[in-house]
Amino acid sequence: MANVSRSPWLLHYDGSSCNGCDIEVLACLTPVYDAERFGVVNTGNPMHADILLITGGINSQNASVVEQIYNQMPNPKVVCAVGTCACTGGVFKECYNIKGGADTVIPVDIYVPGCAARPQSIIDGIVQAVALFQKKHEEMKSEKK
Amino acid sequence: MASKKSVVPFGPQHPVLPEPIHLDLVLDDEKVVEAIPSIGFVHRGLESLVKKKDFKEMQYVVERTCGICSFMHGMTYCETIEHIMDVEVPVRGRYLRTIWCEMSRLHSHMLWLGLLADAFGFESLFYQCWRMREQILDMFEASTGGRVIFSVNAPGGVLKDMPSDMLHAFVEKLDGFETELHKIADIFLNDYTVLTRLKGVGILTPEEAHDLGAAGPMLRASGIARDTRKLGYAAYGDLDFDIITSDDCDSFARCDVRIREMYQSIQLIKQAVDKIPEGDIAVPVKGNPEGEYFMRVEQPRGEAIYYAKGNGTKFLERIRIRTPTFANIPALLKTLKGCQLSDVPLLILTIDPCISCTER
Ligand code: SF4
Numbered sequence: 001m002a003n004v005s006r007s008p009w010l011l012h013y014d015g016s017s018c019n020g021c022d023i024e025v026l027a028c029l030t031p032v033y034d035a036e037r038f039g040v041v042n043t044g045n046p047m048h049a050d051i052l053l054i055t056g057g058i059n060s061q062n063a064s065v066v067e068q069i070y071n072q073m074p075n076p077k078v079v080c081a082v083g084t085c086a087c088t089g090g091v092f093k094e095c096y097n098i099k100g101g102a103d104t105v106i107p108v109d110i111y112v113p114g115c116a117a118r119p120q121s122i123i124d125g126i127v128q129a130v131a132l133f134q135k136k137h138e139e140m141k142s143e144k145k
Numbered sequence: 146m147a148s149k150k151s152v153v154p155f156g157p158q159h160p161v162l163p164e165p166i167h168l169d170l171v172l173d174d175e176k177v178v179e180a181i182p183s184i185g186f187v188h189r190g191l192e193s194l195v196k197k198k199d200f201k202e203m204q205y206v207v208e209r210t211c212g213i214c215s216f217m218h219g220m221t222y223c224e225t226i227e228h229i230m231d232v233e234v235p236v237r238g239r240y241l242r243t244i245w246c247e248m249s250r251l252h253s254h255m256l257w258l259g260l261l262a263d264a265f266g267f268e269s270l271f272y273q274c275w276r277m278r279e280q281i282l283d284m285f286e287a288s289t290g291g292r293v294i295f296s297v298n299a300p301g302g303v304l305k306d307m308p309s310d311m312l313h314a315f316v317e318k319l320d321g322f323e324t325e326l327h328k329i330a331d332i333f334l335n336d337y338t339v340l341t342r343l344k345g346v347g348i349l350t351p352e353e354a355h356d357l358g359a360a361g362p363m364l365r366a367s368g369i370a371r372d373t374r375k376l377g378y379a380a381y382g383d384l385d386f387d388i389i390t391s392d393d394c395d396s397f398a399r400c401d402v403r404i405r406e407m408y409q410s411i412q413l414i415k416q417a418v419d420k421i422p423e424g425d426i427a428v429p430v431k432g433n434p435e436g437e438y439f440m441r442v443e444q445p446r447g448e449a450i451y452y453a454k455g456n457g458t459k460f461l462e463r464i465r466i467r468t469p470t471f472a473n474i475p476a477l478l479k480t481l482k483g484c485q486l487s488d489v490p491l492l493i494l495t496i497d498p499c500i501s502c503t504e505r
Contacts, residue, residue, distance in 0.1 A: 013158055013165075014164050014165055014187070014501075015187075016186070016187045016188065016189050016501075016504075017187070017212070017501060018209040018210060018211055018212045018215075018294075018501050019164065019211050019212035019213055019499065019501040019502075020209065020212025020215065020293040020294050021212070022164065022212065023212055023213065023256065023293060024292070024293060026275075027275065027279070027282075030259075030271075030272055030275040030276065030279075031272050031275070031276050032275075032276060032279045044158075046158065056187070057189070059186075059187075059188060059189060061185045061186045061188065062157070062165065062186045062187075065157055065158065065165070065186065069158060091205065091206055091209055092189040092190075092191060092194075092206075092209075094194060094197050095189045095190040095191055095193060095194060096190045096193055097188050097189055097190040098189055098190070115209075115294060116212060116291075116292065116293045116294050118292065119292075
């Protein structure tokens with residue numbers, strides 16, 4: 001993992017997940033799995049967040065909410081889709097109210113598969129997101145120079 | 146001077162909510178005068194999938210109604226189909242279902258206790274509860290291979306057996322769990338600060354609970370003894386247990402009822418392990434369902450109702466799921482009326498909301 005010059009803050013939003021992936025994301029933040037040891041901190045405020053963990057597919061009601069949250073996050077930002085639902089729509093793909101995965105409305109950088117995604121793979125996703133965040137951060141700095 | 150009312154939007158994205166629900170809170174200073182909910186952020190329309198997935202595949206969809214009581218959703222669906230098709234599940238299969246059900250209740254209530262602690266700002270307690278909950282998840286993983294979604298149900302029985310040494314190891318682990326639970330429960334039930342947040346907050350009288358159709362611990366904490374497990378589905382008919390109620394009608398009572406239900410779940414698992422017979426765990430199911438059936442079960446959050454109608458083809462004609470959180474929303478709106486703004490997150494949590502099953 002690249003050296004992190006600052007701790008990326010993490011935001012979790014539940015699209016239209018069945019809760020399975022949600023509670024696994026939460027479980028990752030609690031002591032047994034403790035994703036915070038990789039330098040991330042959980043936040044509830046999109047405007048403070050650098051990494052968005054999104055679970056569940058996109059439906060007609062939450063599309064605008066997801067877009068809004070994404071736009072509220074400062075640059076650079078990394079989006080990590082957790083669970084098959086967020087990747088492609090998953091089991092609910094054929095439901096009338098599901099448009100598809102999170103990438104139907106916002107750009108997604110990292111896809112974590114699994115139904116439900118296991119904490120180990122979620123942590124793997126977070127670690128990759130941190131590295132990518134670092135990279136984007138440096139690119140932005142060199143662009144400014 | 147009459148104070149001016151203001152409207153504060155709450156959600157769908159909010160730090161205290163793991164799941165999206167939106168409330169418009171009409172405030173008079175700090176007091177909530179009215180709460181207007183809007184839901185639908187998690188609506189997928191999974192009931193409509195019956196037209197595309199056959200009745201056996203549908204089990205896997207139904208299980209994903211909710212990731213917390215996923216086992217119970219799968220089981221209820223299967224029992225509904227079994228009733229329509231007149232399939233008799235072997236006794237061992239029914240006992241295994243009961244054991245997994247009670248384990249689900251344990252982990253769900255533990256999860257809820259943690260979130261409640263988080264809602265009143267006691268973060269280390271939240272972490273302790275979730276740490277304990279992992280013990281139950283380990284048992285799920287050992288017995289089914291999954292942590293939250295198991296897929297061990299199928300019409301006709303269950304797909305995996307638990308050997309008796311595993312069952313006894315579980316009972317031993319549960320003893321340790323119970324000792325830890327005593328310590329944690331002591332904080333929830335006796336700590337001065339916790340009590341000031343819970344006692345007398347969010348009163349729901351027995352009449353209101355009944356008239357608004359509340360379900361589960363919400364209803365029982367208002368003194369109404371109603372527990373669908375008494376209908377005797379799975380192996381509950383063979384087990385001995387009382388309905389847990391409280392007459393306090395407030396948030397504390399809801400916490401108390403859930404904690405006592407956890408002790409009860411441990412007892413029920415132990416009884417089931419003592420009584421479980423040897424034998425098959427499933428029977429083959431032939432043909433297609435024709436007819437209809439209503440099934441009621443007691444989930445951690447309250448009574449869930451399943452309706453299924455088959456027409457003799459492998460695709461069901463209709464299924465309908467009514468989940469406990471849906472029934473509890475009117476009661477929630479009642480308790481929110483007149484509360485303080487700072488109590489809103491706490492009160493939302495006391496119904497143990499599960500939005501994904503409410504909206505399916
Ligand atoms: S991927 Fe599976 S467990 Fe995760 S939200 Fe979707 S259905 Fe639920």
